[in-house]
Amino acid sequence: GAGVSQSPRYKVAKRGQDVALRCDPISGHVSLFWYQQALGQGPEFLTYFQNEAQLDKSGLPSDRFFAERPEGSVSTLKIQRTQQEDSAVYLCASSLVGTVPSYEQYFGPGTRLTVT
Amino acid sequence: EDQVTQSPEALRLQEGESSSLNCSYTVSGLRGLFWYRQDPGKGPEFLFTLYSAGEEKEKERLKATLTKKESFLHITAPKPEDSATYLCAVRGRSGGYNKLIFGAGTRLAVHP
Numbered sequence: 249g250a251g252v253s254q255s256p257r258y259k260v261a262k263r264g265q266d267v268a269l270r271c272d273p274i275s276g277h278v279s280l281f282w283y284q285q286a287l288g289q290g291p292e293f294l295t296y297f298q299n300e301a302q303l304d305k306s307g308l309p310s311d312r313f314f315a316e317r318p319e320g321s322v323s324t325l326k327i328q329r330t331q332q333e334d335s336a337v338y339l340c341a342s343s344l345v346g347t348v349p350s351y352e353q354y355f356g357p358g359t360r361l362t363v364t
Numbered sequence: 365e366d367q368v369t370q371s372p373e374a375l376r377l378q379e380g381e382s383s384s385l386n387c388s389y390t391v392s393g394l395r396g397l398f399w400y401r402q403d404p405g406k407g408p409e410f411l412f413t414l415y416s417a418g419e420e421k422e423k424e425r426l427k428a429t430l431t432k433k434e435s436f437l438h439i440t441a442p443k444p445e446d447s448a449t450y451l452c453a454v455r456g457r458s459g460g461y462n463k464l465i466f467g468a469g470t471r472l473a474v475h476p
Contacts (some may be wrong), residue, residue, distance in 0.1 A: 252407070281463065290368075290451050290466030291408065293459070304462055339407055352398065353464060355407035 250274070252356035254340050260362045261330045269325045269359045271340030280323050281353060282315055283339040291339050297323060298345075330363045337361075366391040366456050370467035377442055377474050385437040385450055385470045393457030397435050398464060399428050400451040408451055442474045 253272040261267050273280050279298050283291035284307075293307040299320040308315070312331075317323040327334055337360050341353040367390045377383055389397065396415055400408035412421045414430040421428050425446065427438045437450055449471045453464040 279462070283464075288468070290453070290468050291464070292466070293463035296462045304460060307463070341407075352410045352413055354410060355400075357405075357407045 252340055252342055252354055254338075254356040254359050256359060257357060258360050258362075260364060263331060263363055264329055266326065266328045267330055267361065269327075269338050269361070271323045271325070271356060273321065273323070273340070273342030274354060276344070277342035277354075278320075278345050279343045279353075280317060281341040281343075282323070282325050283341065283355075284309075285337040285339055285358070287336075294325070294338075327361075330361075332363050335361055335363045366454060366458050366465045368452055368454055368465055368467035370450075370452050370470050372470060373468070374471040375473070377439075377472070379443055379474055379476050380441050382438070382440045382442070384439070385472070387435040387437070387452030387467060388433060389435070389452070389454050391454045391456035391458075391465070393461075394454060395457075395461050396455045397430055398453045398455070399435070399437055400453065402449045402451055402469070411450075439472070442472075444474050444476055447472055447474045 255270045281296050282294040285291045295315045296304040297317040312328045314326045337358040339358045341355045343353045369388045371386045396413050399411040402408045412428040417432045419430050425440050429436045449469040451469045453466040
């Protein structure tokens, strides 16, 4: 069975450019999460969707970060006017139901973003 | 504020040398403590979920245990293929029982 997929795997952007990162969750998974992972650190929460509804965006670091999941499946994380501090690995995870304790989050391979 | 601290930051073992990784946590309304394995260039791979103090789970050479303040990941007779970063995470009330709060991880290297 297919797991969570993300594209592109690697992205190099010049400072000031806009980028869009895509996540395809596991089929049937209701909840989708985005995390940011800096080198040598654990993932940090960015935002959470249940179906198409964005229920928590408390982790988005600035208004340059925007996420959507219009049809409740594929999600896109967009970063406008990228800055060097945005360089990190962006991880997507999905789970059957986020608020039910018995369901784990399954992660994709991540997109490594480098801003030059 | 929910917090997870993992120790040691890095651990080097000889093949067959058993050891334990520690995860100390502070969380309001714990609804699960999670262990993940992460290989370089890959996303975290789910290992275990623990829900209540005293609970234990095992998978091959790994055993995870939970108390009210910490969790241990015991590695018995490790092999080189167990080399990875092991991440601990919690889910609690402050995160709406949605997001995971991760520690920084323990980088494990097992040498033949």
